[in-house]
Amino acid sequence: MSKEEYRAVGKSEEDMAVVLIGHGSKLPYGKGVMEEFGRRVEMRGIFKGVRVAFMQLNSPSIEEALRELAEEGIKNIVVQPVFLADGTHTTEDIPEKLKEAFEGVWAEIGKDVKLTYAKPIGVDERIVDILLDRVKEAMEGE
Amino acid sequence: MSKEEYRAVGKSEEDMAVVLIGHGSKLPYGKGVMEEFGRRVEMRGIFKGVRVAFMQLNSPSIEEALRELAEEGIKNIVVQPVFLADGTHTTEDIPEKLKEAFEGVWAEIGKDVKLTYAKPIGVDERIVDILLDRVKEAMEGE
Numbered sequence: 001m002s003k004e005e006y007r008a009v010g011k012s013e014e015d016m017a018v019v020l021i022g023h024g025s026k027l028p029y030g031k032g033v034m035e036e037f038g039r040r041v042e043m044r045g046i047f048k049g050v051r052v053a054f055m056q057l058n059s060p061s062i063e064e065a066l067r068e069l070a071e072e073g074i075k076n077i078v079v080q081p082v083f084l085a086d087g088t089h090t091t092e093d094i095p096e097k098l099k100e101a102f103e104g105v106w107a108e109i110g111k112d113v114k115l116t117y118a119k120p121i122g123v124d125e126r127i128v129d130i131l132l133d134r135v136k137e138a139m140e141g142e
Numbered sequence: 143m144s145k146e147e148y149r150a151v152g153k154s155e156e157d158m159a160v161v162l163i164g165h166g167s168k169l170p171y172g173k174g175v176m177e178e179f180g181r182r183v184e185m186r187g188i189f190k191g192v193r194v195a196f197m198q199l200n201s202p203s204i205e206e207a208l209r210e211l212a213e214e215g216i217k218n219i220v221v222q223p224v225f226l227a228d229g230t231h232t233t234e235d236i237p238e239k240l241k242e243a244f245e246g247v248w249a250e251i252g253k254d255v256k257l258t259y260a261k262p263i264g265v266d267e268r269i270v271d272i273l274l275d276r277v278k279e280a281m282e283g284e
Contacts, residue, residue: 018277029228033265040270078277084226086171118280123175126268128182135160135220138260 016076017049017069021094023083024057031058034082049074055094062094063101070109077113083120084127090120158218159191159211163204163236165225166196173200176224191216197236204236205243212251219255225262226269232262 018041022034031054038052049072053065060068062079069077079098081090098117106113121127160183164176173196180194191214195207202210204221211219221240223232240259248255263269 016281020273023226023229025227025229027229027233030226033227036265037270037273040265040267041273044270044274046274078280080273080277080280082226082273084165084172084224085167085175087165087167087169091169116280118276121269121272121276123178123182124272125182126272127263128179128186130263130266130268131162131179131183131222131224132186132188134260134263135222138220138222138258139158 015074016047016078017051017074018047019051019053019062019065019069019077019079021062021079021081022052022054022058023089024054026057037082055089055097062097063104066098066101066115067105067109070105070113075113076116078116078118080118081120085122086120157216158189158220159193159216160189161193161195161204161207161211161219161221163221163223164194164196164200165231166199168199179224197231197239204239205246208240208243208257209247209251212247212255217255218258220258220260222260223262227264228262 020034020038020041022030024030034052034054038050041047042050049069051060051065051069053060053062055062066077079094081094083090095117098115102115162176162180162183164172166172176194176196180192183189184192191211193202193207193211195202195204197204208219221236223236225232237259240257244257
């Protein structure tokens with residue numbers, strides 16, 4: 001998706017930041033994958049800020065990432081859960097942490113920041129394509 | 143990916159089955175998403191069998207899915223973890239369940255079934271595209 005397609009929405013995404021939220025893991029793989037997603041979203045050059053944050057175990061936490069953006073004066077933040085499907089993490093745990101962060105960060109820095117909570121990845125034909133690629137790679141790699 | 147591209151690998155994917163393994167959840171969303179991925183992989187018409195199974199909480203279990211395929215006489219099974227990144231689930235929990243299932247199912251049905259364990263989704267530009275779509279939808283949906 002290009003910057004132009006984003007513009008077609010008619011919102012001011014250039015003053016906007018995106019926070020990609022990962023699950024968090026004691027193993028290093030998840031953090032590495034999330035940071036690479038963050039770099040790639042950043043490279044698209046669509047948003048004023050891109051942050052990666054973790055629900056648990058890894059840093060930065062959700063509150064840390066939101067605080068940083070708020071301190072930079074970002075007024076419009078979309079929080080994108082990088083999860084395949086809704087579950088207790090996306091419907092309970094992350095919203096709860098967002099609420100805490102919102103109350104914590106915003107009580108200090110001001111309440112004029114708008115937070116939008118996006119949907120997880122969900123059913124998408126591109127996931128089917130990726131899964132078929134992984135199956136093929138496993139067959140080739142034997 | 144077409145059936146022809148699969149054929150280019152030079153393996154007999156028409157005698158092959160794929161088991162898509164999901165995390166499992168007490169909420170219904172994850173199961174629904176996984177079942178839809180299963181239907182869509184099946185619709186590509188590449189494999190002899192496509193099954194969805196869950197690491198925990200939902201059914202069928204990994205052992206149940208493998209048993210069914212083994213009973214149908216499938217000799218070549220690729221197990222595809224439907225996870226964004228490697229973590230303890232993909233490196234410890236699922237392999238352990240595969241080992242248990244393998245010992246359980248194969249002791250009964252015969253040891254001439256070949257199991258290949260594929261990699262999770264991982265870093266992929268198509269995931270970046272999907273995330274940007276979800277962010278855009280959240281902006282539009284406000």
